[in-house]
Amino acid sequence: xxxxxxxxxxxxxxxxxxxxxxxxxxxxxxxxxxxxxxxxxxxxxxxxxxxxxxxxxxxxxxxxxxxxxxxxxxxxxxxxxxxxxxxxxxxxxxxxxxxxxxxxxxxxxxxxxxxxxxxxxxxxxxxxxxxxxxxxxxxxxxxxxxxxxxxxxxxxxxxxxxxxxxxxxxxxxxxxxxxxxxxxxxxxxxxxxxxxxxxxxxxxxxxxxxxxxxx
Amino acid sequence: xxxxxxxxxxxxxxxxxxxxxxxxxxxxxxxxxxxxxxxxxxxxxxxxxxxxxxxxxxxxxxxxxxxxxxxxxxxxxxxxxxxxxxxxxxxxxxxxxxxxxxxxxxxxxxxxxxxxxxxxxxxxxxxxxxxxxxxxxxxxxxxxxxxxxxxxxxxxxxxxxxxxxxxxxxxxxxxxxxxxxxxxxxxxxxxxxxxxxxxxxxxxxxxxxxxxxxxxxxxxxxxxxxxxxxxxxxxxxxxxxxxxxxxxxxxxxxxxxxxxxxxxxxxxxxxxxxxxxxxxxxxxxxxxxxxxxxxxxxxxxxxxxxxxxxxxxxxxxxxxxxxxxxxxxxxxxxxxxxxxxxxxxxxxxxxxxxxxxxxxxxxxxxxxxxxxxxxxxxxxxxxxxxxxxxxxxxxxxxxxxxxxxxxxxxxxxxxxxxxxxxxxxxxxxxxxxxxxxxxxxxxxxxxxxxxxxxxxxxxxxxxxxxxxxxxxxxx
Numbered sequence: 254x255x256x257x258x259x260x261x262x263x264x265x266x267x268x269x270x271x272x273x274x275x276x277x278x279x280x281x282x283x284x285x286x287x288x289x290x291x292x293x294x295x296x297x298x299x300x301x302x303x304x305x306x307x308x309x310x311x312x313x314x315x316x317x318x319x320x321x322x323x324x325x326x327x328x329x330x331x332x333x334x335x336x337x338x339x340x341x342x343x344x345x346x347x348x349x350x351x352x353x354x355x356x357x358x359x360x361x362x363x364x365x366x367x368x369x370x371x372x373x374x375x376x377x378x379x380x381x382x383x384x385x386x387x388x389x390x391x392x393x394x395x396x397x398x399x400x401x402x403x404x405x406x407x408x409x410x411x412x413x414x415x416x417x418x419x420x421x422x423x424x425x426x427x428x429x430x431x432x433x434x435x436x437x438x439x440x441x442x443x444x445x446x447x448x449x450x451x452x453x454x455x456x457x458x459x460x461x462x463x464x465x466x467x468x
Numbered sequence: 469x470x471x472x473x474x475x476x477x478x479x480x481x482x483x484x485x486x487x488x489x490x491x492x493x494x495x496x497x498x499x500x501x502x503x504x505x506x507x508x509x510x511x512x513x514x515x516x517x518x519x520x521x522x523x524x525x526x527x528x529x530x531x532x533x534x535x536x537x538x539x540x541x542x543x544x545x546x547x548x549x550x551x552x553x554x555x556x557x558x559x560x561x562x563x564x565x566x567x568x569x570x571x572x573x574x575x576x577x578x579x580x581x582x583x584x585x586x587x588x589x590x591x592x593x594x595x596x597x598x599x600x601x602x603x604x605x606x607x608x609x610x611x612x613x614x615x616x617x618x619x620x621x622x623x624x625x626x627x628x629x630x631x632x633x634x635x636x637x638x639x640x641x642x643x644x645x646x647x648x649x650x651x652x653x654x655x656x657x658x659x660x661x662x663x664x665x666x667x668x669x670x671x672x673x674x675x676x677x678x679x680x681x682x683x684x685x686x687x688x689x690x691x692x693x694x695x696x697x698x699x700x701x702x703x704x705x706x707x708x709x710x711x712x713x714x715x716x717x718x719x720x721x722x723x724x725x726x727x728x729x730x731x732x733x734x735x736x737x738x739x740x741x742x743x744x745x746x747x748x749x750x751x752x753x754x755x756x757x758x759x760x761x762x763x764x765x766x767x768x769x770x771x772x773x774x775x776x777x778x779x780x781x782x783x784x785x786x787x788x789x790x791x792x793x794x795x796x797x798x799x800x801x802x803x804x805x806x807x808x809x810x811x812x813x814x815x816x817x818x819x820x821x822x823x824x825x826x827x828x829x830x831x832x833x834x835x836x837x838x839x840x841x842x843x844x845x846x847x848x849x850x851x852x853x854x855x856x857x858x859x860x861x862x863x864x865x866x867x868x869x870x871x872x873x874x875x876x877x878x879x880x881x882x883x884x885x886x887x888x889x890x891x892x893x894x895x896x897x898x899x900x901x902x903x904x905x906x907x908x909x910x911x912x913x914x915x916x917x918x919x920x921x922x923x924x925x926x927x928x929x930x931x932x933x934x935x936x937x938x939x940x941x942x943x
Contacts, residue, residue, distance in 0.1 A: 262702065263702075264632060264698065264701055264702045264705060267702055267705035267706050267709065268632070268635075268705045270705070270706075270709050271705045271706075271708040271709040271712070274709045274712060274713040275708070275709070275712040275713070275716070278712055278713055278716035278717050279712075279716055281717060282716055282717060282719065285731075285735070286663075288729070289663065289723070289728050289729060289732075290660070290663075292728070292729050293657070293659040293660055293663065293727050293728055293729075294657070294660075295657050308659070308727050308728075308729070309657060309659050309727050312656075329808075352656070355656050356656040357585055358585075359655075359656040359658065359661075360585040360586055360587070360589075360590070360654075361585030362596065363589075363590060363595055363596030363597065363654075364582060364583050364584060364585045364586070364589035364590065364593070364596060365582050365585070365596065366519045366520070366523060366581070366582050366594060366596045366601070367519075367596065368519075368596055368597065368598050369518070369519035369520070369522045369523045369596075369598065369601075370517075370518050370519045370522070372812040373658060373662075374658060374659070374662060374725060374726045374727065375725050375726075375811040375812035376598065376662060376665075376722075376726070376812065377598055377812070378518070378519070378522050378598070379812065379813060379814055379816070379817055379880075380502075380505070380506070380518045380519075380522070381895075382891070382892045382895040382896075383812055383890060383895070385725075386890075387892070390891050390892045391891060391893070392891065392892040392893055417513075417514065421892065421896070422896045422899075422900075423509050423510075424509040424896075424899070425509065425513070427513060427514045427517045428514060429582055430582070430584075432584070435584070435585045438585060439585075442658075446658055449658070449659060449727045450727060451725045451726065451727060452724060452725055452730055452733070453725075453808060454724070454725035454808055454811060455808075455885065455889070455890035456808050456809065456885065456889070456890070457885075457886075457889035457890070458889050458890050458891065459889055459891050
């Protein structure tokens with residue numbers, strides 16, 4: 254080996270430094286992963302009945318009204334789980350029933366490749382609107398009337414089954430062969446996703462009517 | 469392509485490169501389809517919808533880069549170890565299996581597209597998770613082929629000489645392969661889903677892939693300009709420390725808004741703000757070594773060594789493009805204060821195009837030129853008119869797309885996010901604003917420029933050895 258002049262030009266020193274830095278960063282990531290996994294594990298039905306706030310609530314959150322409100326304490330909007338609310342005519346889904354619906358919806362969202370047009374929690378493609386708070390979107394009010402439905406969930410389910418017959422804009426959602434059962438699952442998935450605490454993303458959702466298109 | 473290779477490993481490397489070039493072509497074509505759909509939404513509607521075009525576009529990207537990376541390792545392995553790759557027969561079998569699997573996966577994407585909401589769809593058609601849509605059967609196939617590749621690298625390095633560059637590659641490839649496993653499970657919890665999904669995507673492109681190109685560029689400096697190995701390897705270790713030191717915890721910038729706790733704001737902001745530092749260092753190192761080696765030779769009254777100008781141009785371009793695309797365009801929107809508005813907008817697409825091109829595509833195109841030189845056995849490869857046209861048009865096309873998408877992203881963020889509050893209606897008001905539409909037109913035009921640049925490069929790779937400038941000099 255060449256004569257060592259200084260530690261700063263010694264390959265062994267830098268090799269060891271690289272190993273230590275990488276090891277330290279990896280250990281810190283793994284430690285934080287354990288903490289995060291605990292915090293984003295799905296809550297239970299009991300949490301909901303007792304009003305315990307979870308970052309990712311349990312599947313039975315579909316039995317409740319969800320809103321997205323400014324929290325003065327946290328300085329941004331947070332999902333608020335309110336009173337009982339009907340979902341496809343019922344507000345008493347058991348944990349198993351709700352979980353099965355949510356699971357079907359998640360499988361549907363993956364099987365229909367939603368993420369390569371839409372974003373979910375802001376991740377995906379940018380050809381169609383973000384779905385993070387899609388359950389709360391004011392656009393559905395118009396669709397309830399347009400599709401002649403009694404509730405938001407029924408309007409969404411109908412839209413999902415026949416999207417290109419009920420477009421909102423020139424850029425349409427294609428028909429993906431979503432069945433009635435699958436649509437119900439996907440609506441449950443969307444409602445559940447809107448209850449996830451996303452640290453205030455998206456900001457100002459549905460609160461501001463733009464000045465240029467002021468209505 | 470005439471083959472003058474003394475090692476079977478180099479031939480296998482070239483086989484991987486050939487498929488990589490074909491997949492790059494597919495990436496550009498399907499990108500154009502998606503680009504056209506932004507401007508003319510009825511184009512191929514309910515035939516080849518945006519989600520399918522875009523899935524093939526980004527999967528072709530990931531797979532061609534992986535092909536080029538595996539090819540690069542097989543190509544440089546004999547140079548580093550001094551021997552031919554140990555399990556070359558198994559390596560070739562792996563190549564054919566992988567290529568057959570990729571073909572089937574792409575055909576299923578295009579012809580079957582989606583399936584019913586059950587696990588069979590995820591196992592046989594696609595998984596609906598951006599970048600790693602490959603169905604589960606293909607995941608398992610990929611793992612098997614990668615295990616063959618890894619064992620080849622390890623066994624060859626153990627039998628032959630193990631250099632510093634090879635040591636870095638061995639550790640890096642093990643991490644790269646292992647991380648793929650984090651993307652191979654199903655959960656109904658979307659937050660947990662995306663948490664592990666980023667372990668694959670982020671820890672690939674912003675950690676292990678970056679270290680990979682740093683090692684490749686180090687090897688190339690030794691090969692093309694005769695840089696001093698000891699200094700190259702010292703820099704490489706410093707690079708590894710900085711890239712992993714910032715990149716591993718930089719994953720926090722993906723954990724701002726997916727349901728994960730607030731402490732990721734600080735961790736993600738701090739470490740991802742540090743991510744450009746090693747990229748600056750990489751560029752400085754390349755330029756420094758170039759000047760230093762030339763200076764030493766000139767001082768001794770000799771001609772500076774430079775035996776492959778096309779490859780070297782692409783390597784220098786990559787070192788700079790990595791800094792601009794990944795470093796600057798990434799830093800634009802990495803802080804949570806900014807990211808709450810830009811997350812999931814065309815800003816992300818702008819950064820994605822420029823970073824993948826600058827950091828990885830340019831370095832891998834450089835490797836194609838290294839292989840072209842090797843296949844002819846020429847001591848010296850000089851660039852032709854077509855080399856320059858390919859470089860200029862491809863750079864212009866991709867930078868043009870990135871600038872157009874940045875402008876589109878700016879309009880989108882101001883109108884949809886800041887003004888309208890990110891609703892369905894807000895989204896479309898931004899998408900139909902004049903500035904956004906104009907930018908999407910420019911993006912499409914620049915996509916066509918990219919395609920023309922790609923055609924120049926393919927033509928040049930096939931003909932550069934026979935070009936006048938490279939035949940006059942003799943062997």
